[in-house]
Amino acid sequence: MTDIAPSFDEALRTVHLEALHLDRRRWQDWLALYTEDCVYWVPAWRNETALVEDPQAEISFIYAGSRRVLEERVNRLTGGKSLTTLPAPRTVHCVTGGLELPASAPGRRCIATAWTNHVYDPRLRTHKVLFGHYEHELVSTPSGGPCIASKKVILANDHVESVLDIYSV
Amino acid sequence: MTTSNPSSTSTASEEPAGAGRGDRAAAVDPARLLDDRIAEGVFAVHREAFTSEAVHALEVERIFERTWVYVGHESQVAKPNDYITTTVGRQPVLVTRDAKGQLHGLLNSCRHRGMVVCPLRAGNQKFHTCRYHGWVYDSAGANRQVSAQDVGRYPQAFNAQQLGLVPVARFDAYRGFLFASLHADVPPLDEHLGDSRPFLDLIADQATEQGLEFVPGAVTYTFDANWKMQIENALDMYHFAYVHVSYLDLVRSRAQSPAALPPPDGEQGSFSFGRGHALMWRSHSRVTSELLARRSATFAGRMSEAALKWSSFGRNLTIFPNMQIVDNVSSMMLRVIRPLSARKTEMQTWCIAPKGEPAAERAARIREYEDFFNPSGLATPDDNVIYEQCQTGMAAAAAGWTAGYLRGIDRRGLPDTSPHAQELGLSGSQWIAGPRTLGDESCFHDAYREWARLLRQAPAAVPAAEGLR
């Protein structure tokens, strides 16, 4: 980690690259975009209008406090033992916008985007759409290229249809 | 040749053209759907029970809108004027605590033109004002104002005091669990719950002095399958090693040492309490000995030794028809089942926790809950996909009856009364126990017997509301 935050353009490109890795199911490439001590967080909603704010005291859909936890998920998705990915659904993430927000710490670039994810289940031949906002915080790595230090996924339509995983949001 | 799956994500139930409700109800014969001849070693549920929209319509009317159903927990309406909204069958219901502290179950429909008076899921309000014409109800449901009544030229018999929100026919609580019935002809709640009560106690007794609470954060999900698959699955230990193998792999990989893993031996069993309620238990949970020791120390003062022992067992409790509590020891979950159609079910799920729990323990509990019980976790989504694939398979009507309710029927060598009946305070429940791999299915039987009993009832007249006759 260096102290110089990645540029806005580099950071936004990484946000789009992440979505592409998910759609192409390049899970290892996807994991490699995250720092070891990353936070990946999909909060639940407290009620109709307020999101959960403290993942240690309130329920989240997904809370991973390190890349290790994301690796566990990827192992489960690719291990052939979870019915949720036999077969895996096809996803198309549409990530738009790209506004810089104040970062939480020096050395980080915070990018806010809006996302729509179309999920097609080839077994059931059903289509569902999930959507919301992302807040990514990216840092620079010595080896070059930005890395995701934190990702917050705000899921607008939280009435979950059967399965929700890292590729759903 | 592959064909499009009929159980697609359609939210509306598809009705046969021209068939009215009466026609569909008349077409359902519970006797044809359940083959209950235990003495001959036969118990089977017809596939149509899962696929027929006529059955679904009758279930809503004669089960969900007819018998006691779970509507909330007192901690959700802890303060005067607190409320939550829910449904009983299709019917919107408001559960409130009035200004004096008394709990009410009310039909959430304005007496004027039927509008939902309280559209939000929860909150705190002294008065509930209908946004259509401004009629006002207080938190006990009493009508406090009919807008411009004095100039409205109402008929002489009009009496606003008789136009409060209609209370549900029966409303009662057991250890903080709130239940309602839309019909009065149900036994008292205590009698209805029967021997399930000691197992509700095992949840309620985990409260601190401040009580229990639902951890904030709402999770609601659907699956495209029949609700009865959920009833079965939570009582089913047989599926665990197959469906949740990816979760078990993960637990294994997280364990610091082999000693941290649950031993391969242990017991599994079930109780059937009557009126559809049942419990499946297993003597070993997947928690660390450190967590068990901590719980022992916490509960020793307020639980008997037997209760302490049973509280360390994994327990899956079903209170028919719409509530399940699963205590995995590392976390506890309460969920409500709401059938939307024969092929679609909505679930709401909460993490129950003792109030005032230390922050680090609460955080650990939440992570365990999220891992196992969330539709975004590592176990429940696999169950949801299983139900959907079962729903697809159920359409194979030509394959006839399934053989899914036979494990546990052979009771040779087992006494009539459970050896644990006395320590649990049970008065006569059916039981079975065996090795960890027992995979009992006899604990599903009671739910289907109650299901059939309720479906066979004559339709009840809709109770007349006060003030309109």
Added chain:
Amino acid sequence: MNGWEAVCAAEDVEPAIPRLVLVGDREVALFRLPDGFYALDDKCTHGAASLSDGQIVGDQVECPFHAGRFDIRTGAACALPCTEAVASFPCKVESGQVLVSSEPRPSKPSP
């Protein structure tokens, strides 16, 4: 009855919560604002609501039935559906007690 009536101790009135008090036979809603105590007739002019059940929003009280508002100091109706002012009563504090006059202030037209 003319004159002033002691209705409660000043410290018993919280800034954020109106208090229902009796002045003779009349129910009155008592308010504590940063600049002193104010009293309004408890009954909303729009309907049967009690203003002491209402919510204080700045200098105004919002009726709990239909969210109409009145100025706490003058009783003037500030937000629909309320259009008619409520009576406002002078207050003073003596020896730690809040006194409310039984005679309302002369009424003012609503803005």
